[in-house]
Amino acid sequence: MSRPALRRALKRAGLATQPKEPRCQGPRSRGVTPPPRVSLPGEAESGSHADLPTLFGREAPVEVEIGTGKGRFLFAEAQAHPERNYLGIEIEPDYVRIAQVKIARLGLSNLRIEWLDGREFVKLRLAPASVAAIHVYFSDPWPKMRHHKRRVFQPDFVAAAARALGEGGLFKAASDHEEYWKAITSLMDSCPALERLRPEEIAGWETGTDYEKKFLLAQKEIGKGIWRRR
Ligand SMILES: C[S@@+](CC[C@H](N)C(=O)[O-])C[C@H]1O[C@@H](n2cnc3c(N)ncnc32)[C@H](O)[C@@H]1O
Structure with missing residues (x-):
């Protein structure tokens, strides 16, 4: 979403634009990078595994989406599957504020969208075999080589995500x-804990995200895959 569109969305949700956090003093290169956000609301400390049943107030299979954007996918899933819990993780706080207003308006008790760094949250906070599915759709590609380190998909992220999935759990991904x-496919295919579903098993599958809708309209080629925890 462009900045003006985001400002309009904030206004529609009855939210004020927040002033930017002040930069550290001195040249940017000497500023101190804040630590990645990995704590869920209400947590006293974030060193332990995330307590997902406490977050949702019940035990139920949990699906996690990293990089929810405007949340189209999760709102549809949470309404279609009230028996499951959905945790959306988004690094852009304004998207999160808008989504949280909508969650409250719709009264969705099985959906949380939180302002966190998804890559670090998966690596540091998800307990082994604690989630039923992980979704990462149209993750920012950071095309310049020197920016590849900012990508969500890294070997340690893939290993941690595979560890966090329960047996038979699914990792679903797409990129344009x-x-x-x-x-992404090279990292995922070389993870020994995961097996990729055959193309015929995922034929016709659409993620239902905003980006996918946009790319389908533009007839842009999309890569999609599902991996299952062995
Ligand atoms: C290209 S958008 C795709 C949004 C949505 N998944 C879709 O398909 O419509 C990528 C989203 O990932 C978010 N993002 C990027 N890095 C992230 C990270 N480390 N943790 C959580 N969200 C992240 C961005 O802020 C952005 O909203």
Whole structure:
């Protein structure tokens, strides 16, 4: 979403634009990078595994989406499957504020969308075999080589995500960026804990996200894959 569109969305949700957090003093290169956000609301400390049943107030299979954007996918899933819990993780706080207003308006008790760094949250906070599915759709490709380290998909992220999935759990991913999709599939395919579903098993599957809708309209090629925890 462009900045003006985001400002309009904030206004529609009855939210004020927040002033930017002040930068550290001195040249940017000497500023101190804040630690990644990995704590859920109400947590006293974030060193332990995330307590997902407490977050939702009940035990139920949990699905996690990283990079929810405007949340189209999760709102549809949470309404279609009230018996499951959905945790959306988004690094852009304004998207999160808008989504949280909508969750409250719809009274969705099985959906949380939180302002966190999804890559670090999966690596540091998800307990082994604690989630039923992980979704990462149209993750920012950071095309310049020197920015690849900012990508969500890294070997340690993939290993942690595989560990967090329960047996038979699914990791679902999509990208419109050819080179990033190659890197994603190479990382995922080389993870020994995961097996990729055959193309015929996922034929006709659509993620239902905003980006997918946009790319389908533009007839842009999309890479999509589902991996299952062995
Ligand atoms: C290209 S958008 C795709 C949004 C949505 N998944 C879709 O398909 O419509 C990527 C989203 O991922 C978010 N994002 C990027 N890095 C992230 C991270 N480390 N943790 C959580 N969200 C992240 C961005 O803020 C953005 O909303």
